[in-house]
Amino acid sequence: MRLSRFFLPVTKDVPSDAAIVSHQLMLRTGMIRQNGAGIYSWLPLGFKVLKKIEQIVREEMDRAGAIELLMPTLQQADLWRESGRYEAYGAEMLRITDRHDRDMLYGPTNEEMITDIFRQYVKSYKALPLNLYHQQWKFRDEVRPRFGVMRGREFLMKDAYSFDVSEEAARISYQKMFAAYLNTFDRLGVTAIPMQADPGPIGGDLSHEFLILADSGESAVFCDKAVLDVPPPGADFDFEDEAALKAEMEKRTRFYAATDEKHDEAAYAAVPEDSRIEARGIEVGHIFYFGTKYSEPMKADVQTPEGKLATIHGGSYGIGVSRLVGAIIEASHDENGIVWPASVAPFDAGIISMKPDAADVAAVADEAYAKLTAASKDPLYDETSDRAGAKFNRMDLIGLPWQITVGPRGVKEGKVELKHRASGEKSDVTLDEAIARITGA
RNA sequence: CGGAGCGUGGCGCAGCCUGGUAGCGCACCUGGUUUGGGACCAGGGGGUCGGAGGUUCGAAUCCUCUCGCUCCGACCA
Numbered sequence: 001m002r003l004s005r006f007f008l009p010v011t012k013d014v015p016s017d018a019a020i021v022s023h024q025l026m027l028r029t030g031m032i033r034q035n036g037a038g039i040y041s042w043l044p045l046g047f048k049v050l051k052k053i054e055q056i057v058r059e060e061m062d063r064a065g066a067i068e069l070l071m072p073t074l075q076q077a078d079l080w081r082e083s084g085r086y087e088a089y090g091a092e093m094l095r096i097t098d099r100h101d102r103d104m105l106y107g108p109t110n111e112e113m114i115t116d117i118f119r120q121y122v123k124s125y126k127a128l129p130l131n132l133y134h135q136q137w138k139f140r141d142e143v144r145p146r147f148g149v150m151r152g153r154e155f156l157m158k159d160a161y162s163f164d165v166s167e168e169a170a171r172i173s174y175q176k177m178f179a180a181y182l183n184t185f186d187r188l189g190v191t192a193i194p195m196q197a198d199p200g201p202i203g204g205d206l207s208h209e210f211l212i213l214a215d216s217g218e219s220a221v222f223c224d225k226a227v228l229d230v231p232p233p234g235a236d237f238d239f240e241d242e243a244a245l246k247a248e249m250e251k252r253t254r255f256y257a258a259t260d261e262k263h264d265e266a267a268y269a270a271v272p273e274d275s276r277i278e279a280r281g282i283e284v285g286h287i288f289y290f291g292t293k294y295s296e297p298m299k300a301d302v303q304t305p306e307g308k309l310a311t312i313h314g315g316s317y318g319i320g321v322s323r324l325v326g327a328i329i330e331a332s333h334d335e336n337g338i339v340w341p342a343s344v345a346p347f348d349a350g351i352i353s354m355k356p357d358a359a360d361v362a363a364v365a366d367e368a369y370a371k372l373t374a375a376s377k378d379p380l381y382d383e384t385s386d387r388a389g390a391k392f393n394r395m396d397l398i399g400l401p402w403q404i405t406v407g408p409r410g411v412k413e414g415k416v417e418l419k420h421r422a423s424g425e426k427s428d429v430t431l432d433e434a435i436a437r438i439t440g441a
Numbered sequence: 442c443g444g445a446g447c448g449u450g451g452c453g454c455a456g457c458c459u460g461g462u463a464g465c466g467c468a469c470c471u472g473g474u475u476u477g478g479g480a481c482c483a484g485g486g487g488g489u490c491g492g493a494g495g496u497u498c499g500a501a502u503c504c505u506c507u508c509g510c511u512c513c514g515a516c517c518a
Contacts, residue, residue: 012467012479013453017511027452037510092517109518143442143516157518209518218517286518320518354477389478396478407477417477 001347002369003382007044010394020216022329023148025338029398031325038145038153045398046325048346050156053324054135056187056343057158064180064239066131066160071113073137077103079112082298092140106139111294111316114161118312119300125165125310128302129173133160135321147216149326150282156322162315163295165302170289170313174206175245177287177317179233181210182248185284186232188324189341190331192284193227195257206289206315209259211281214330221281223257224271230255282327289315338399339422347380348372349438350395354407356383364416365406368431375439396421402438404431 009030018024026032031046042050058068074096080086086093086105094106107113114132122130135158145153162173178194185192192210211221230251238244256271258264259281268276295301295312304310320327332339340346349372353365365383372379380400382391395403405417410428418434419426429437 009451009468011452015452016454017447019512034510138518140518142518144512144514146512151517155518159518283518318518323518352477385476387476387478387480389476389480392478394479405477409477 001378001380003380004384006380008398009043010397018148020147020150020330021333022150022216022326025329025333025397026148026326029338032149034148038142038151040149040152040154045346049325049340049344050322052344052346053188053321053328054156054158057135057184057319057321060180060184060187061133061158061160063183064131064176065129066133066177066180068134069117069132070134071107071110071117071136073107073139075105075107075110075113077105079116080105083112083115083294084297085112092142094139094141107136108138108140109157109316109318110134110136110159111161111290111314112298115294115298115300115314118161118163119295119298122163122300123302125302125304128312129162129164129169131160131162131173131176133158133317147326149322150216150330151218152322155320158319158321160317162317163300163312164314165304165310165312167289167291167313170291170315171206172242172245174287174289174315175242175249176239177315178208179237179239179245179248181285181287181317181319182232183234183237184319185210185212187343188328189343190284190324190328191228193221193223193257193281194252195221195223195259196253196262197259197286197288198261205253208287209283210285210287211259211283212327212331213277213279214282214327215280216330217280217282219281219283220260220263221258221277221279222260222263222268223277223279224255225275225277227252227255227257228277282323282330283320284324284327285317285319287315287317289313333399336393337397340399340401342401345401346398347400348377349379349402349404350398350400351379351381352391352395352403352405353381353383354388354391354405356385358408360411361406361408364411364431368404368406368416368435371431371435372438375435375441377439402434404434404438 011028014024015027018027029045030043033041033043035041077086093108096104098104137154138157139154142153145151164170164173190212192212194208194210197207197209233248256267291313292311295314301309301311329338351365351368355361369379369381399421401421403419410416414430415428416431416434417426418429
């Protein structure tokens with residue numbers, strides 16, 4: 001993309017009502033535009049990041065055996081009356097009436113709707129286990145939205161729902177999601193720590209929140225730092241290996257990790273003193289097993305091999321996709337701006353043409369753009385007539401992993417300057433070397 | 442929902458107390474000089490001051506109502 005043709009409204013001034021750094025940076029880089037309390041437009045730069053996160057989440061869910069579909073944002077109230085949550089949910093649920101005076105709602109989550117779809121079609125244990133997910137906008141009418149996309153009212157969430165014939169089988173579905181989440185967050189370039197969460201009405205140990213450590217986090221967290229060093233399951237992890245699934249959970253849950261709500265001073269005291277971490281965290285995922293909470297009232301059951309009816313055991317698994325955009329920035333920025341993990345960066349590299357109206361400089365910069373594009377990379381080509389400082393600062397601000405600077409000085413020697421944003425390391429190399437570094441060739 | 446505050450060009454703000462027909466910085470447009478870490482000079486475009494009502498000869502400024510937004514707390518994926 002040529003910067004002069006892109007829509008990138010960066011600003012120097014920080015909007016006064018942005019309290020945390022990710023919100024400030026998202027506004028300054030023109031990623032989002034606020035349209036109302038907790039409601040945002042995703043401008044091109046922000047939308048690119050959102051789509052990248054969405055795609056990684058999709059790939060990891062698919063790898064774990066979940067199947068994608070798409071449910072609507074608007075739902076019928078009757079469905080929620082069946083589960084009893086229409087009354088129970090409270091003011092956070094945005095209730096709408098259509099022209100026929102029918103009660104509707106903007107979905108805050110989709111357990112009822114997915115259960116309705118499931119019971120409509122699935123009648124046999126043979127179809128299980130089944131895990132269906134979608135990535136769809138949700139609306140929760142928060143009392144006080146804040147921190148930009150970190151606590152918006154409208155937000156993009158990946159929510160998956162598992163269906164199993166028994167609690168034992170549901171446990172395996174749960175473990176698959178647990179492992180898939182670790183891989184997902186790893187690929188997103190962040191470390192998310194699983195923490196025992198409030199188990200809800202069913203009880204047991206099958207509820208975990210995944211938190212990214214960041215100073216602006218809304219939850220206080222206490223953990224054994226050893227949990228941070230456990231590697232993710234990895235790309236070649238076998239999701240059908242039940243022993244491995246169980247092991248992935250146990251590898252982490254044997255270390256202490258809890259939010260303030262579940263914090264146990266006595267258990268924490270047993271953690272070696274130099275291994276204790278007291279920090280703040282941002283919740284980016286939440287998984288839980290809820291048994292027959294929805295299948296019972298909504299009569300979602302299947303026939304067993306014995307020909308009997310069994311009420312299915314369910315679980316649901318959320319990832320805050322839009323929240324992650326802010327959370328990743330909270331976890332990865334410096335005084336000059338955002339430092340995107342390569343996997344979610346809006347562009348793979350920036351090309352700065354120091355003198356776009358000098359033919360020799362333009363030729364090399366054009367070549368850099370063509371070669372990166374040919375190598376299936378997505379570069380942002382700054383061929384504007386802005387001054388050098390403005391270009392450098394802007395490129396640092398938006399935080400692309402690599403910068404290639406093409407100027408008259410280097411061009412004479414057949415060199416360009418390659419800068420790695422995260423380390424700040426700069427080197428004068430030939431264009432082909434720079435391309436090779438960026439493409440990892 | 443309790444407490445506090447704010448709405449004035451795209452963004453950041455001043456003006457309001459002590460009414461007299463809107464100003465600064467950034468951004469934007471034009472010309473010139475510049476050009477390796479947010480240049481300078483000159484000229485220029487754009488706002489009727491969140492909305493409605495009222496007081497007044499006259500309202501961004503005073504009064505009433507209303508809408509919106511933010512912060513602290515409580516709550517919460």
